[in-house]
Amino acid sequence: MTIPFRTETFRGDFTFSNSPAAIRRFPFPFDRDAYMYSVNIEQHVPGRVQTTTEFPIDIDEHYVAEMEDRALVLKADPLRCQSLPHMITAEWDLLELLMTSMARHYPDHFTLTCDGDRWHWVNRPLGIDQEFTFGEAATLPLPPMEYVTRQCQGDFCLLDQRDDNLWMDAGIVTTQADWSLDFDLGMNFIEWHGPVPLAHDLGVFDRALKFLMNLQQGRPVRRLNWTMTINPRLDTSPENYHLWGVDKASVTPENVGDKVHLRVELQALWRLPRSNAIVFSIRCYLIKMDELVTQKKWARRFHRVLRDLPPEIAGYKGLSRFRETTIDWLARHDDGAETSPGFGPD
Amino acid sequence: MSGGEDFRVRVVEAENVTPTIRRLRMLRCDGGALPPYAAGAHTVLTLETGGPKLRNAYSLLGSTLSGGAYEIAVLRTEASRGGSAFIHAAVGVGTELTLSTPVNLFPVHHLARRHVLVAGGIGITPIAAMAAELSAMNAPFELHYAVRDEALGAFAGDLALRHGAKLRLYVSRRQERLAVREILQHQPLGTHLYVCGPERMIEAVLGDARAAGWPEDSLHAERFLAPAGGEPFAVRLARSGLMATVGEHQSLLEAIEAAGVDAPYLCRGGACGQCETTVVAADGSLRHHDHFLSDAEKAAGDKIMICVSRLEGRELVLDL
Numbered sequence A: 001m002t003i004p005f006r007t008e009t010f011r012g013d014f015t016f017s018n019s020p021a022a023i024r025r026f027p028f029p030f031d032r033d034a035y036m037y038s039v040n041i042e043q044h045v046p047g048r049v050q051t052t053t054e055f056p057i058d059i060d061e062h063y064v065a066e067m068e069d070r071a072l073v074l075k076a077d078p079l080r081c082q083s084l085p086h087m088i089t090a091e092w093d094l095l096e097l098l099m100t101s102m103a104r105h106y107p108d109h110f111t112l113t114c115d116g117d118r119w120h121w122v123n124r125p126l127g128i129d130q131e132f133t134f135g136e137a138a139t140l141p142l143p144p145m146e147y148v149t150r151q152c153q154g155d156f157c158l159l160d161q162r163d164d165n166l167w168m169d170a171g172i173v174t175t176q177a178d179w180s181l182d183f184d185l186g187m188n189f190i191e192w193h194g195p196v197p198l199a200h201d202l203g204v205f206d207r208a209l210k211f212l213m214n215l216q217q218g219r220p221v222r223r224l225n226w227t228m229t230i231n232p233r234l235d236t237s238p239e240n241y242h243l244w245g246v247d248k249a250s251v252t253p254e255n256v257g258d259k260v261h262l263r264v265e266l267q268a269l270w271r272l273p274r275s276n277a278i279v280f281s282i283r284c285y286l287i288k289m290d291e292l293v294t295q296k297k298w299a300r301r302f303h304r305v306l307r308d309l310p311p312e313i314a315g316y317k318g319l320s321r322f323r324e325t326t327i328d329w330l331a332r333h334d335d336g337a338e339t340s341p342g343f344g345p346d
Numbered sequence B: 001m002s003g004g005e006d007f008r009v010r011v012v013e014a015e016n017v018t019p020t021i022r023r024l025r026m027l028r029c030d031g032g033a034l035p036p037y038a039a040g041a042h043t044v045l046t047l048e049t050g051g052p053k054l055r056n057a058y059s060l061l062g063s064t065l066s067g068g069a070y071e072i073a074v075l076r077t078e079a080s081r082g083g084s085a086f087i088h089a090a091v092g093v094g095t096e097l098t099l100s101t102p103v104n105l106f107p108v109h110h111l112a113r114r115h116v117l118v119a120g121g122i123g124i125t126p127i128a129a130m131a132a133e134l135s136a137m138n139a140p141f142e143l144h145y146a147v148r149d150e151a152l153g154a155f156a157g158d159l160a161l162r163h164g165a166k167l168r169l170y171v172s173r174r175q176e177r178l179a180v181r182e183i184l185q186h187q188p189l190g191t192h193l194y195v196c197g198p199e200r201m202i203e204a205v206l207g208d209a210r211a212a213g214w215p216e217d218s219l220h221a222e223r224f225l226a227p228a229g230g231e232p233f234a235v236r237l238a239r240s241g242l243m244a245t246v247g248e249h250q251s252l253l254e255a256i257e258a259a260g261v262d263a264p265y266l267c268r269g270g271a272c273g274q275c276e277t278t279v280v281a282a283d284g285s286l287r288h289h290d291h292f293l294s295d296a297e298k299a300a301g302d303k304i305m306i307c308v309s310r311l312e313g314r315e316l317v318l319d320l
Helices: A020-024 A063-076 A085-105 A144-149 A204-213 A238-250 A296-307 A311-316 A323-331 B083-090 B121-136 B156-166 B180-185 B199-211 B252-258 B295-300
Strands: A081-083 A110-115 A118-123 A128-133 A155-162 A165-172 A221-230 A260-271 A278-288 B006-016 B021-028 B041-047 B054-059 B070-075 B096-100 B114-120 B141-147 B167-171 B191-196 B219-222 B233-237 B243-246 B276-287 B303-305 B310-318
Touching: A081 A085, A081 A144, A085 A110, A085 A144, A085 A155, A085 A165, A085 A278, A144 A155, A144 A165, A165 A204, A221 A238, A296 A323, B021 B083, B041 B070, B041 B083, B041 B121, B054 B070, B054 B083, B054 B121, B054 B252, B070 B083, B070 B121, B114 B121, B114 B180, B121 B141, B121 B156, B121 B191, B141 B156, B141 B180, B156 B167, B180 B199, B191 B199, B199 B219, B233 B252, B243 B252, B252 B310
Parallel strands: B114 B141, B114 B191, B141 B167, B191 B219, B233 B310
Antiparallel strands: A081 A165, A110 A118, A118 A128, A155 A165, A155 A278, A221 A260, A260 A278, B006 B021, B006 B096, B021 B070, B041 B054, B041 B096, B233 B243, B276 B303, B276 B310
8 A cells, every 4th residue: 555655844844744644543552531650561563554654764754854854863862873893783683573564564665585595675664675685785885774774764872782771872853742862871771761760669570571572582572651742843952952952942821732742652663683683663653732633532542541640640741841731721622421432442 | 573584494404413412404495595694593493393382592503694505403402392302203305394593692703803602512504604704704713612521522524624723612521621711811812702511511611711801892602492381370461462371392482473472582582682571470489590680680680581580479560
């Protein structure tokens, strides 16, 4: 099926928006009217048709525009993509995972032909036709991780497993919710989760680490995470806080619907075969409040989640400046009716 | 919960490398590619022996960049529960088998400055794969391989050809002793040690390394234990309400699987921790045989690794 790619921006004039079809497939992260941390990990198996989990790697109408935005971020700050030397095998593993998945599930747009180690990759939306030798970095114009992830939506971290821990030793991170690869590079699982409130006391991270250390090849897992962003901005990095931090003070009762966005991350984890590393992919979806409230169930439920959120979590997620204004606006879309079980729209 | 995807494979080569070691080479029946894997990985083979269905873990020989064939080498052991004897007697070219997606619980440490590989007997299978991988990466390593006699060192000739002076062979029949203490003394900081072989050898090598002050993080061993046998006992699964009997030569895990419950596992050898199960009640005493639980956890008696451990008594109730 051919995807109609949109022409849009995630900065400057902010022309990003979702089609009605994209709204309906939005990965709304709340299956009840309240939110608390949990290890909400499930098998990353194919979901229903025309949802964000139909295929392991989701390509949607924002693909071309997101790849253009990624190129702008990397041009301004090359440190958004880094890899320690021992991660080169994991980079090739990642390239194989992404290319094979994209080619299999979106054959109209991507083609991969493999003759032993001689590979031929065609990316029609971005106009790329590349022959290379798998395992020989010199045959690609960029290192393998950067090459393939400049052509795939979502951020990607490569985690080395050693000494009974996971280490963030490589990644490309250009659409982050206020964290930094350059800061976290070389940290282990417990270290990079250090700033998260409440969850440490619940033992969430110890359990998650133990689970991930036994993650198996061929059995990826996923979870949803969320925060909120003012304006449809993909790059909300600490490095650029001076550009986007001020937006939080710009929310008024009049502009909530257009400016305030729910930001959902579909996070997936795969065990890689040659390197034994783990891919941690973070695919970001944005939806503005005007679009969200077109689904009555989501409008009601998100109002209640935001209203009842523990203050520590609201603070950590950076919502405090505009939370009350947004709750007041959402209250007008909450008729007090019960919400149906599950994540999807009614 | 148990294992990754399974693949039907056909044996395309089978040879007795020695009177007690049989090598199998397998390809997918449907012509598709088997997943790539790295040195140290194992696969779980399902063996329809005619008696109880057995699932045994075998280290994969070599490593592959692009998938292809899988090779294993199987030692016929005296105390075989039927798996290795079945492979020696009944598996040949054309036999179809089921194997699992590889799992790697014994990977090369990617930040080591130097690698010391130690193998005893059939323990050479993951170690030889590591040597090949390190050699391809141009990483500094040395390989120490202890065998009982020349015939048992069936892989020694091939290893010598590939790795030359990096291989040291110790043949016990010629009174040659693997002196680990001397090997360890002269290694630079940042060296990692990998050992696979008989249980007593692994303990001795790790003991020497610890005595020489090596940090625990630099020591790696792989040991697959065969499930211990014992008197039959009953197992009741509290959540599903199922009852089963664990036979004399059967593991708890096998009995639970035979009862139709998909219990979690990775190594089936008491090493990885995946099959850790909560004990609800035990009418009898637990016999822990694993390397995963700490001594304190074993003494507490509320957890059991169902792949190798069992009950000495009447009935065990598990949270499954």
